[in-house]
Amino acid sequence: MEKFKELGISDSIIRSLSDMGFEEPTPIQAQAIPSLLSGKDLVGQAQTGTGKTAAFGIPLLENIKTDTGVIQGIVLTPTRELAIQVAEELNKLGQHAGVHTLPIYGGQDIYRQIKALQRRPRIIVATPGRLMDHMERRTIKLADIKMVVLDEADEMLNMGFIEDIEKILAAMPESRQTLLFSATMPRQIQNLAQRFLKDPELISIKSKEVTVPLIEQHYMELQDRQKFDVLCRLLDIQSPELAIVFGRTKRRVDELSEALKKRGYSAEGIHGDLTQAKRDAVIRQFRESTIEILVATDVAARGLDVSGVTHVYNFDIPQDPESYVHRVGRTGRAGQTGLAMTFVIPRELEHLRSIERTTKRKIVRMPVPTLTEAIEGQQRLAVEKLLNQIEEGNLEQYRGRAEDLLTETDSVALVSAALKLLTKEPDTTPIKITEEAPLRSRSYGGGRRKPPAPDARKGAPTGKPRYKSGGFKK
């Protein structure tokens, strides 16, 4: 806690940090907090999972006056799930300071939001489109904003939110502080910073790699039609605690989550065409580990912080290196280790090289696992279960029966039978997944623009088309 205190953080927030189990600041927090407390504008870049939320959240909370009921802080996020998550973290951080934060996002009943606004939140975390709706209805006023944060700033540009953001910023006082945060800061962000920030400080945590070193990164070269069986084998061999499988399109996500369920895995899909209620339910179940595998489009690539995600599988190689960085960054968070596996069809190998060049990190090739290896993986798990049970003890009730059995039956046969019962044998239920065309080489390299929305745009707040052109081809 001493190190947090040295940054100039007030006692009530120190208490929250201690409740949250934070012991010392992460590098981005140590650098950004003092600078923000001194009133500067800031562009902050640091790797995924290194605490950027609190890096802007703490100074934001420090700036709030509780003797007035007006909204004084705004955080903009590209997705609804992220708005909810960031608001939750701010509510934890602000708990003892008596500052309430409200998430406002598309897909939720606007009248319910208007009611919630009457309870005087001092901070709003919003997706840009829905915030615009409220500004037009005059249910949110931005005249007293002291600080505005663009979380995942580059993604909001990619999604075509620039006009909304311009309008939102124009409605705020000139004197406000403006902050941009992301793990990736492509060049166009500099234009945005020049236009909207006043003499900003640039903090970028100099690290050799863009991705987190604690994430083991692999790829497998295979054909599209092999992918699903190989994914199942990998799940059987690696038995992740929680995993995210990223697919390129909504159809892909739907087909994959259905297929995984058919083969007995605990999986659900999330993408922008689902109702908000469904999206919320899926994320909640994943956070509670009721679902073990989240199948997602890039809608879940940014910012999502779920502890226990040990594996990320790129069923389809991501559209661009930035997307890769954010997807694999859903694991290996807050000092944990993680494993990322990317499926690459031969024609997409050049994309992989381009990702390696951008991230300055070698992605190591792994051979495609065989069915035998999958079976062995499941047997290993069964053995673990058995040995854990011995460790747990409480077997007295069974001992008599076990001794009887051993006098009548061969001991190896007995243990084999127990293992067989405990082993989930690989399910080979035939599954048909529609093939995806490979990414075209040209979609890399040139501009950093993202191809047309594979996702998330339906239900994107303003409903305007987000893209005019791009390299994504069906």
Ligand SMILES: Nc1ncnc2c1ncn2[C@@H]1O[C@H](COP(=O)(O)OP(=O)(O)OP(=O)(O)O)[C@@H](O)[C@H]1O
């Ligand atoms: N000082 C700290 N000590 C321990 N844990 C922390 C600390 N700061 C943040 N965390 C935890 O680390 C996790 C990742 O933080 P956060 O989501 O803010 O990362 P991020 O940098 O925004 O990542 P991304 O780029 O993926 O959005 C969260 O669970 C958060 O509560």
Ligand SMILES: [Mg+2]
């Ligand atoms: Mg974040």
